[in-house]
Amino acid sequence: MVERVHTIGVVTGGGDCPGLNAAIRAIVLTAKLEHGWRVMGVVDGFDGLIWPERSRELTLESVRGILPQGGTILGTTNRGNPFAYPVKESGRTVLQDYSRRCFEGMQQLGIDALVVIGGDGTLAIAQRFSQMGMKIVGLPKTIDNDLRCTDVTLGYDSALHVATDALDRLRTTAESHHRVIVVEVMGREAGWIALGSGIAGGANVVLLPEIPFTIESVCGMIRRREAMGRRSSLIVAAEGVKLPGKEAGPEGASRPLSGEAANSIASAICKCVDKEVRVAVIGHLQRGGSPSPFDRILATRFGVGAVDLLARKEYGRMVALQGGNIASVQIADAIHPVRVVDPDSETVRAARAMGITFGDRA
Ligand code: F6P
Secondary structure, eight states, X not given: OOOOOOEEEEXXXXXXXXXXXXXXXXXXXXXXXXXXXXXXXXXTTTXXXXXXXXXXXXXXXXXXXXXXXXXXXXXXXXXXOTTSEEEEETTEEEEEOOHHHHXXXXXXXXXXXXXXXXXXXXXXHHHHHHHTTOOEEEEEBOTTOOOTTSSOOBTHHHHHHHHHHHHHHHHHHHHHHXXXXXXXXXOSSOOHHHHHHHHHTTOSEEEOTTSOOOHHHHHHHHHHHHHTTOOOEEEEEETTOOOTTOOOOOTTOOOOOTTHHHHHHHHHHHHHSOSOEEEEEOGGGGGOSOOOHHHHHHHHHHHXXXXXXXXXXXXXXXXXXXXXXXXXXXXXXXXXXXXXXXTTSHHHHHHHHTTOBOSOOO
């Protein structure tokens, strides 16, 4: 007998981003209206499988009106890896393997197959489950845009809008006060938001984790601008830039604090140029708010594509955008290593042609 899918589950895991609700809506509408499937909303990442009683059915009514809403109606967590779940025991945090409980939870909820909407961390978990026999497909989302095999991830375009808008606003106040403003954007390992917003927002300096920079080069740019009568400068820095003189922490070391990069860069600049310097850290603003039209459309196409993968029983695969078309790839191929900015790419070259410095040249 051919095993049929009757009920699917939807998980949103990792950091949220605009467009998650649009994706959930697309999955629910396609699953119900095209296939007559039941859809369960798994809450708070995989927590909703570990504790299935928290999860709930998603009806057509539950997804009405959520297309433009930021966040995720399912909740999410970036601290809930079921293979190493942090649990407090006698005042200490110990890591428990709850992966089996997820299989049991799925069974309890009657879920035959799962759509996992996530970035590299969540999809790595999905990949492990897939290897253990769970019927899973992936949908790539992260404002960081650092998954492989897809032209773009869900959420990146919306984050870029926020960061570009911030640059536009900061430029006018920087110009009025003849100041240097250092804007810190998200991106721990990949500088896609910094690069994109730096070009779109006309930044003078763009600092990326992928391109080592020196403060002297950044200050050289500020001085050259001063000499030309340009008394303000806009610097956009990814939070994960390698700060000159600071040793990279060991693998698994705690993340840099929000604002650490921008503040260290600003205080170093203050020491080498006689300018007022200010810092703006836009942080989680980039993850919030309504998705851009591009992300709403992408979420819809990804959602439909993910249900199509399930209908074709193409488990272990992730929907992707390739050359503008919806395609699919092995989840394993998309997650590791993360996709970083190529310093020799055409986009970096275009930025340089606009006079943007990456702090790597005198
Ligand atoms: O989603 C990725 C990301 O936005 C990173 O760029 C950022 O460092 C991180 O999430 C912050 O996540 P949180 O503060 O939710 O732990």
